[in-house]
Amino acid sequence: MNKKSVRDVEVSGKRVFVRVDFNVPVENGAITDDTRIRETLPTIQYLIENGAKVILASHMGRPKGEVVEELRLTAAAARLSELLGKSVAKADEAVGEAVKAQVAALNNGDVLLLENVRFYAGEEKNDPELAKQFAELADLFVNDAFGAAHRAHASTEGIAHHLPAVSGLLVEKELAVLGKALSNPDRPFTAIVGGSKVKDKIDVINKMLEIADNVLIGGGLSYTFFKAQGHEIGKSLVDNEKLDLALGFIQKAKDLGKNFLLPVDIIVTDDFSPTANTREVGIDSIPADWEGIDIGPKTRELYADVIKNSKLVVWNGPMGVFEIEPFSHGTRTVAQACADTSAYTVIGGGDSAAAAEKFHLADKMDHISTGGGASLEFMEGKKLPGVEALNDK
Ligand SMILES: Nc1ncnc2c1ncn2[C@@H]1O[C@H](COP(=O)(O)OP(=O)(O)O)[C@@H](O)[C@H]1O
């Protein structure tokens, strides 16, 4: 990476404003997955050990510039404190006199977590005044919020214009792993693209056709391709505006000599529920009033085989509605194949990561990205504003 990291600058005795992504799932006030907090520990521990005064800032949810009690970072502070094995002070605001006083009271090695930065309307607007207020709290800015690196907000981008600005160790790691997949991949390189957000995934499929050897399509995306090819797709998910583009991708794969695989069989259902009737059908036999919900057994076998024979696998998006048990087999098979293969496996996207967790296979993957949107945008070749704003080496 051509950006400076926290290791490239002096931090001892400095007030360091660290943007993290503690946007973790919470149910009834309890954190249900603390991955994003655990992944920032290397940076926070590095700063503590090197005598910095650590000021952490994060967003949580989308409170749209207002205080929303359920979106306070109180539970995150408590969990961080447990994980660090030391007390973490928590501010009730993110800027202002009380926060300044809390910062002034910090000793070297102390940690203070500010309140949700999205309680301020200026955050998402990248208001220069708010960015300045954040900057006034510190001597150095460290961005370790990979999950929010695609956002140009006051605490991710604006602040970098007022302070020396470097990356944290998580951002550095994410960029190194995802960057390798893009620029110097081990081959055969297999990209698996599934999920339901056709519009969001189009650019990623396009990019993967250029850089991967095998592109496997699954999930709700598949039906736009099937419809474009003239198949009956019943009530399956489709994006009618992308039919020509889908045909274009099939042609592009041929022109580039890439192995572009669509499901050869699927599971259809007559109702979106765990007790619904299901059938395995070929892609030319989808009943008009049924819905495609998962990849079928032949496709599972085919995809698992490709994954097994790969050296690098990048997976984004589930193969079916894995949240409902009878429709989870395709996603489970792909997750298991990723766990078993000797290939280096990279998982991006919240739902694919959640699927790996659900099947207790997450620790068998080589890299699970902490950013869904951010990893997609990075893989599409877009610039991430939270990274671009950092100081060059
Ligand atoms: N055939 C399908 N029909 C409808 N929804 C699907 C289908 N296959 C997968 N899904 C849904 O897609 C969702 C995930 O899509 P997406 O957000 O694009 O993935 P990710 O978060 O991994 O990027 C899951 O909730 C899953 O239930």
Ligand SMILES: O=C(OP(=O)(O)O)[C@H](O)COP(=O)(O)O
């Ligand atoms: O959860 C996040 O994004 P993700 O679901 O794309 O990984 C990040 O915290 C960014 O949040 P945002 O999409 O509200 O800006």
